[in-house]
Amino acid sequence: MHAELQLDNQICFRLYTATRLITQAYTPILTKLGITYPQYLVLMVLWEKDNQPVNDIAHRLLLETNTVTPLLQRMEKQGIVCRKKGEKDKRQQIVSLTAKGKELEKKAFAKIPSSMGDQLSACPLKLEDYKRLAQELDSIIETLKK
Amino acid sequence: MHAELQLDNQICFRLYTATRLITQAYTPILTKLGITYPQYLVLMVLWEKDNQPVNDIAHRLLLETNTVTPLLQRMEKQGIVCRKKGEKDKRQQIVSLTAKGKELEKKAFAKIPSSMGDQLSACPLKLEDYKRLAQELDSIIETLKK
DNA sequence: CCATATTGTATCGTACGCGATATATTGTTA
DNA sequence: TAACAATATATCGCGTACGATACAATATGG
Numbered sequence: 001m002h003a004e005l006q007l008d009n010q011i012c013f014r015l016y017t018a019t020r021l022i023t024q025a026y027t028p029i030l031t032k033l034g035i036t037y038p039q040y041l042v043l044m045v046l047w048e049k050d051n052q053p054v055n056d057i058a059h060r061l062l063l064e065t066n067t068v069t070p071l072l073q074r075m076e077k078q079g080i081v082c083r084k085k086g087e088k089d090k091r092q093q094i095v096s097l098t099a100k101g102k103e104l105e106k107k108a109f110a111k112i113p114s115s116m117g118d119q120l121s122a123c124p125l126k127l128e129d130y131k132r133l134a135q136e137l138d139s140i141i142e143t144l145k146k
Numbered sequence: 147m148h149a150e151l152q153l154d155n156q157i158c159f160r161l162y163t164a165t166r167l168i169t170q171a172y173t174p175i176l177t178k179l180g181i182t183y184p185q186y187l188v189l190m191v192l193w194e195k196d197n198q199p200v201n202d203i204a205h206r207l208l209l210e211t212n213t214v215t216p217l218l219q220r221m222e223k224q225g226i227v228c229r230k231k232g233e234k235d236k237r238q239q240i241v242s243l244t245a246k247g248k249e250l251e252k253k254a255f256a257k258i259p260s261s262m263g264d265q266l267s268a269c270p271l272k273l274e275d276y277k278r279l280a281q282e283l284d285s286i287i288e289t290l291k292k
Numbered sequence: 293c294c295a296t297a298t299t300g301t302a303t304c305g306t307a308c309g310c311g312a313t314a315t316a317t318t319g320t321t322a
Numbered sequence: 323t324a325a326c327a328a329t330a331t332a333t334c335g336c337g338t339a340c341g342a343t344a345c346a347a348t349a350t351g352g
Binding site for chain 2: 002004005010011012013014015016018019020022023025026037041044047048060061062105108109112113119120122123124125129130133134136138139140141143144145
């Protein structure tokens with residue numbers, strides 16, 4: 001048995017698992033808000049800056065447009081965002097928050113930070129650990145994105 | 147704008163992104179081997195211990211059987227594993243490596259560690275950083291799995 | 293200015309993840 | 323042991339991810 005190929009030695013498997021479990025921790029709240037985790041990511045991008053073309057949203061999330069386009073189509077159908085052709089560049093679709101999409105920020109702020117805090121309260125990591133973790137993940141991300 | 151809801155402050159988004167990018171780094175090699183990343187995870191479980199029921203594989207990977215069953219069906223169709231009814235408990239499907247599945251371990255060991263090492267060589271993290279990262283991810287995983 | 297390359301978005305196909313449900317087998321208990 | 327609960331797996335539906343491809347609009351070079 002090759003030690004390098006053992007599951008327990010793999011950072012990637014841990015990232016994969018931690019991501020799924022944290023996403024699952026978000027899910028009950030997001031379901032009440034009527035959205036999914038990737039949709040929540042799109043909303044965070046738009047809460048930071050409204051009226052962005054599909055490409056900018058995809059770049060911000062490091063996703064391809066063939067992932068983001070159908071995601072936005074579903075969100076539009078739910079009345080969370082709207083899309084309209086760009087005026088300067090007619091190829092672009094400019095994505096904007098609807099009133100419903102803006103409302104979701106308040107609801108998210110009212111529920112998500114406290115719930116995630118609760119769910120992670122038993123975790124021994126301190127604030128400084130999370131900060132270092134964030135930096136280390138950033139350096140992995142920076143290394144791997146071309 | 148609520149600082150707690152900003153994308154840059156979120157550990158979860160970093161985990162999600164780092165996972166996707168590392169998985170993408172694995173993909174070219176795994177594609178040559180004819181498998182996907184989740185299939186590679188299943189193989190690692192079987193390389194550790196052959197002839198396991200679906201449930202044990204799912205538990206090892208912290209996945210649900212409704213994810214693992216179709217995965218195994220695809221792997222069986224490709225001739226990487228085979229499944230047969232359990233003798234003691236006829237409800238179980240015992241999953242075993244085929245010769246092709248066993249061969250893949252050698253091929254994986256020949257290519258994956260060096261390739262991943264190359265791709266992450268520009269990353270400033272040291273071995274001790276990866277070790278601590280692994281421990282911290284484990285404590286997040288341990289906290290969130292019920 | 294026109295042919296061509298590039299860009300922005302959309303569509304299609306495949307493989308996950310996972311909630312919900314179904315079914316067969318085994319365990320338990322009255 | 324017959325009725326019922328629990329377990330192991332499978333199936334279905336939906337929403338991502340992403341490679342491959344298509345198409346319209348814009349940019350560019352001759």
